[in-house]
Amino acid sequence: MPVNYATPAADQLFPVAGVRLGVAEAEIRKKNRRDLTLVALDAGCTVAGVFTQNRFCAAPVQICRKHLAGGKEIRALVVNTGIANAGTGEPGRQAAQETCEAVGALLGVSAEQVLPFSTGVILELLPVERIKAGLPAVFADLKADNWHAAAHGIMTTDTIAKAASRIVTVNGKKVTISGVSKGAGMIKPNMATMLGFLATDAGIAQPLLDKLVKEAADASFNCITVDGDTSTNDSYVMIATGQSGASFAAESDAGWAEVKAAIIAVSVELAQAIVRDGEGATKFITVAVEGGKDIEECRKVGYAIGHSPLVKTAFFASDPNLGRILAAVGYAGITDLDVDGVKVWLDDVLVAEKGGRAAAYREEDGARIMAQAEITVRVDLGRGAAQANVYTCDFSYDYVKINADYRS
Amino acid sequence: MPVNYATPAADQLFPVAGVRLGVAEAEIRKKNRRDLTLVALDAGCTVAGVFTQNRFCAAPVQICRKHLAGGKEIRALVVNTGIANAGTGEPGRQAAQETCEAVGALLGVSAEQVLPFSTGVILELLPVERIKAGLPAVFADLKADNWHAAAHGIMTTDTIAKAASRIVTVNGKKVTISGVSKGAGMIKPNMATMLGFLATDAGIAQPLLDKLVKEAADASFNCITVDGDTSTNDSYVMIATGQSGASFAAESDAGWAEVKAAIIAVSVELAQAIVRDGEGATKFITVAVEGGKDIEECRKVGYAIGHSPLVKTAFFASDPNLGRILAAVGYAGITDLDVDGVKVWLDDVLVAEKGGRAAAYREEDGARIMAQAEITVRVDLGRGAAQANVYTCDFSYDYVKINADYRS
Numbered sequence: 142m143p144v145n146y147a148t149p150a151a152d153q154l155f156p157v158a159g160v161r162l163g164v165a166e167a168e169i170r171k172k173n174r175r176d177l178t179l180v181a182l183d184a185g186c187t188v189a190g191v192f193t194q195n196r197f198c199a200a201p202v203q204i205c206r207k208h209l210a211g212g213k214e215i216r217a218l219v220v221n222t223g224i225a226n227a228g229t230g231e232p233g234r235q236a237a238q239e240t241c242e243a244v245g246a247l248l249g250v251s252a253e254q255v256l257p258f259s260t261g262v263i264l265e266l267l268p269v270e271r272i273k274a275g276l277p278a279v280f281a282d283l284k285a286d287n288w289h290a291a292a293h294g295i296m297t298t299d300t301i302a303k304a305a306s307r308i309v310t311v312n313g314k315k316v317t318i319s320g321v322s323k324g325a326g327m328i329k330p331n332m333a334t335m336l337g338f339l340a341t342d343a344g345i346a347q348p349l350l351d352k353l354v355k356e357a358a359d360a361s362f363n364c365i366t367v368d369g370d371t372s373t374n375d376s377y378v379m380i381a382t383g384q385s386g387a388s389f390a391a392e393s394d395a396g397w398a399e400v401k402a403a404i405i406a407v408s409v410e411l412a413q414a415i416v417r418d419g420e421g422a423t424k425f426i427t428v429a430v431e432g433g434k435d436i437e438e439c440r441k442v443g444y445a446i447g448h449s450p451l452v453k454t455a456f457f458a459s460d461p462n463l464g465r466i467l468a469a470v471g472y473a474g475i476t477d478l479d480v481d482g483v484k485v486w487l488d489d490v491l492v493a494e495k496g497g498r499a500a501a502y503r504e505e506d507g508a509r510i511m512a513q514a515e516i517t518v519r520v521d522l523g524r525g526a527a528q529a530n531v532y533t534c535d536f537s538y539d540y541v542k543i544n545a546d547y548r549s
Numbered sequence: 550m551p552v553n554y555a556t557p558a559a560d561q562l563f564p565v566a567g568v569r570l571g572v573a574e575a576e577i578r579k580k581n582r583r584d585l586t587l588v589a590l591d592a593g594c595t596v597a598g599v600f601t602q603n604r605f606c607a608a609p610v611q612i613c614r615k616h617l618a619g620g621k622e623i624r625a626l627v628v629n630t631g632i633a634n635a636g637t638g639e640p641g642r643q644a645a646q647e648t649c650e651a652v653g654a655l656l657g658v659s660a661e662q663v664l665p666f667s668t669g670v671i672l673e674l675l676p677v678e679r680i681k682a683g684l685p686a687v688f689a690d691l692k693a694d695n696w697h698a699a700a701h702g703i704m705t706t707d708t709i710a711k712a713a714s715r716i717v718t719v720n721g722k723k724v725t726i727s728g729v730s731k732g733a734g735m736i737k738p739n740m741a742t743m744l745g746f747l748a749t750d751a752g753i754a755q756p757l758l759d760k761l762v763k764e765a766a767d768a769s770f771n772c773i774t775v776d777g778d779t780s781t782n783d784s785y786v787m788i789a790t791g792q793s794g795a796s797f798a799a800e801s802d803a804g805w806a807e808v809k810a811a812i813i814a815v816s817v818e819l820a821q822a823i824v825r826d827g828e829g830a831t832k833f834i835t836v837a838v839e840g841g842k843d844i845e846e847c848r849k850v851g852y853a854i855g856h857s858p859l860v861k862t863a864f865f866a867s868d869p870n871l872g873r874i875l876a877a878v879g880y881a882g883i884t885d886l887d888v889d890g891v892k893v894w895l896d897d898v899l900v901a902e903k904g905g906r907a908a909a910y911r912e913e914d915g916a917r918i919m920a921q922a923e924i925t926v927r928v929d930l931g932r933g934a935a936q937a938n939v940y941t942c943d944f945s946y947d948y949v950k951i952n953a954d955y956r957s
Contacts, residue, residue: 193880194880194884195876195879195880196878196879196880196883196884196886196888197875197876197878197879197888197904198879227872228871228872228875228901228904228905228906229904229905230889230903230904230905233905262872263872263875263876264871264872264875264905264906368857368858368859370857370858370859370873370876370877370880371876371879371880372876373872373875373876373879449776449778450776450778450858450944450948450952451776451778451952454948454949454952454953455952455953457949457953458952458953460953463636463672464635464636464670464671464672464781465778467605467636467671467672467781468603468605468671468778468779468780468781469778470604470605471603471604471605471606471779471781472601472602472603472604472778472779475604476602476604478604480604480605481638493636495638496605496636496637496638497636497637497638497641497672498636498672536858536949537949537953538946538949538950538953540858540862540949541862541865541944541945541946541948541949542946544858544859544862544863544866545862545863545865545866545868545945545946
């Protein structure tokens with residue numbers, strides 16, 4: 142059961158002018174499962190993406206990077222579930238290439254204008270023929286108000302579909318932003334996991350979009366951890382169609398701050414949904430680190446706390462185990478940290494300062510916070526003005542069960 | 550149940566001339582428990598240590614560093630369990646200092662000649678009066694053939710006492726090495742965990758011992774991981790009494806290579822015992838990484854595999870889940886790694902090469918290895934001659950149970 146998350150209703154996921162989506166059952170690995178999704182883009186869009194840093198990156202990630210670098214206008218995204226096409230070497234690249242060619246032929250564009258994405262089991266070859274056979278059905282299903290189906294079409298072992306949408310009005314124009322994501326561990330058992338797609342009908346010049354997708358990922362998908370493992374297929378791609386009539390080319394453009402904030406907010410919502418649906422998760426935890434010299438050290442501390450199996454099992458047990466949190470702060474890698482200047486809160490309860498337990502702290506106050514389904518651990522490093530958040534979940538019996546039992 | 554480990558019998562733990570050990574029940578936190586250990590050293594010893602890098606390091610670690618840096622001859626080590634004296638600020642340092650003064654008074658040496666160690670729950674003050682009250686009993690218990698009792702005296706929630714001993718003959722002289730260690734997670738629940746002590750009757754000049762303790766720790770205690778958490782109290786201390794008559798001042802001295810190798814072997818045995826007794830461990834895993842450009846990148850890969858909850862749950866499930874291992878290699882942080890050059894073996898079975906599954910690999914071969922209680926994952930990075938090992942255990946339901954249920 143995800144922690145405080147429900148998929149928005151279909152009519153709460155707003156169409157983005159210039160984007161049509163189609164979903165079909167292609168029997169890529171299993172029957173009776175929507176496993177093929179096509180996103181068709183009108184001419185005139187800008188597209189940018191960020192991809193996994195894993196050296197064993199999947200074939201589709203390699204092709205995506207090549208096609209984005211090639212500079213041809215991107216006109217389609219094709220996503221299959223079931224098989225991740227990772228750890229498949231040259232035959233895998235060939236399979237991804239053929240997929241792009243088939244989509245290109247269908248839409249009347251070149252293969253270089255198609256971005257391929259795969260998610261599912263790794264070390265198995267992609268059955269390209271099944272994808273080709275399924276493409277006419279996804280093509281026939283293409284429509285603008287299909288985000289809800291697309292959110293379901295990209296799911297693998299997610300327990301719930303993940304999507305977010307919002308509308309902002311800037312410069313008198315209505316700008317729509319919609320997105321979908323999938324993933325439940327950084328890697329599912331032997332799955333290659335995290336995908337996110339966001340589209341807006343704002344126009345965003347390529348250099349600004351390139352910058353935005355990195356910033357948005359850093360504030361969202363790069364801030365989450367379920368188990369600390371980085372998948373071979375992680376991708377986050379952003380599309381700007383320009384069809385709202387509101388267009389932006391520079392950070393200083395009027396209205397850009399509002400659009401950017403809304404796009405980042407949707408990104409955060411999509412990323413947090415992955416943590417809320419984290420394997421075995423019973424709690425959603427925000428680690429908010431402030432008072433750092435730079436964002437990097439705030440993130441180090443956030444991840445040390447967010448990755449620690451001891452901290453995560455304590456959250457599962459609703460145990461206000463301050464020692465584990467302090468120890469994680471201490472080993473996060475800030476070599477000149479003055480621990481006497483560090484303060485830690487659970488929500489609004491000050492639990493540690495001056496190198497130890499806060500004088501006024503009472504165990505029952507900590508226990509009360511730890512019993513909640515949503516908890517913020519706030520850490521003030523007391524040495525600067527930088528701030529960063531990390532989002533994580535607890536570590537339960539079910540995490541072990543899911544990952545030890547799974548073999549599909 | 551520890552994985553393939555039993556405490557050596559008392560008569561297999563050889564006395565080290567110049568070292569006497571005493572153990573007593575001081576009721577520091579619980580009754581009927583040997584919780585206070587004293588190690589008394591004759592004059593003329595050299596002593597060196599390595600300590601936790603955790604910034605929230607415990608008061609006794611701070612005092613140890615000060616006393617070792619002070620240059621006065623160390624004449625005693627005092628170890629209490631129950632309370633770690635970590636996260637206790639200035640009152641904690643005062644408590645450790647008072648402990649040293651009491652030991653010094655008893656032995657007729659100064660407080661600066663005593664090294665204090667504590668292990669147990671953190672964020673609680675050390676009851677110095679109970680330690681003082683217990684000291685006469687440990688003093689009365691001091692004897693050379695007491696390593697077995699000392700191994701038990703430093704245990705907290707370890708399920709088994711950990712000790713190792715060996716004798717080598719060099720330059721016609723018999724050199725004895727004995728050691729004890731404790732710990733079962735990098736941090737036990739809210740415990741501060743890892744302690745190791747080793748003594749030899751070889752004479753080792755201070756600069757050579759300072760170098761040796763770092764090298765030995767890098768090959769042993771710095772190669773193990775149960776949960777990736779670094780405790781506030783981790784300490785490894787080495788004593789050279791010189792009473793065997795075999796003395797060494799330089800790496801080139803005759804016989805030094807043999808003594809050094811034996812000391813490192815005992816260190817590795819003590820460190821591995823901690824992993825074998827790892828919380829919830831059912832398997833002992835050696836991650837042997839070779840073909841790296843330097844040791845640092847081999848260790849990165851070893852730790853990425855050894856820390857991954859997904860890899861560790863796969864070992865628990867006896868699931869030859871190659872994707873998880875390859876993914877961990879890929880995200881270990883070697884940014885220019887050519888994955889097509891990486892090879893992976895489970896024991897002697899080649900499982901992956903050329904960016905994917907090895908052609909001849911059969912799932913049943915992998916499954917056979919994964920069913921064993923001891924498994925070696927060998928990774929050849931194919932880009933150099935450096936090598937490093939990491940030792941770890943699997944990740945079971947019991948790990949979560951132990952860490953979620955514990956609150957003593």
